[in-house]
Amino acid sequence: MALIEWNPTLELGVEQMDRQHRQLVKILNELHQAMRAGSQPRELMRVMEELILYTKYHFATEERLMAEASYPALPSHKQKHLALTAKVEEYAAEVLKGRATVSLTILQFLKDWLNRHILGTDREFAEFVKARSRAA
Numbered sequence: 001m002a003l004i005e006w007n008p009t010l011e012l013g014v015e016q017m018d019r020q021h022r023q024l025v026k027i028l029n030e031l032h033q034a035m036r037a038g039s040q041p042r043e044l045m046r047v048m049e050e051l052i053l054y055t056k057y058h059f060a061t062e063e064r065l066m067a068e069a070s071y072p073a074l075p076s077h078k079q080k081h082l083a084l085t086a087k088v089e090e091y092a093a094e095v096l097k098g099r100a101t102v103s104l105t106i107l108q109f110l111k112d113w114l115n116r117h118i119l120g121t122d123r124e125f126a127e128f129v130k131a132r133s134r135a136a
């Protein structure tokens with residue numbers, strides 16, 4: 001079973017964000033799958049690396065969309081992005097050194113974080129964008 005099932009509540013109605021969120025869910029599920037299959041550390045790191053790269057790309061996209069929309073909450077959103085990126089990179093470094101493994105605990109953390117990210121901060125931004133385009 002997948003770690004996260006994509007569901008309509010995760011659709012925010014901003015095409016670019018929705019597409020990237022679907023991709024993040026997909027990579028997270030891949031990592032879960034690789035862990036369950038007992039994949040070699042090297043394979044786990046490959047997927048983890050992919051997750052980190054895509055997450056950074058996604059955050060950069062969001063920050064650009066927010067800057068373009070003069071979104072007032074951009075600084076706090078950026079702070080959250082930085083904190084998560086740092087945490088995941090730190091964790092990946094521990095895995096690389098053999099001091100941590102890709103566990104259900106970390107996957108659960110990432111899943112919860114992603115859900116909160118999409119349904120909380122990102123949804124607020126999506127509402128802001130949609131309200132603006134209605135007003136225009």
Ligand SMILES: [Fe+2]
Binds near residue numbers: 021062122
């Ligand atoms: Fe997002």
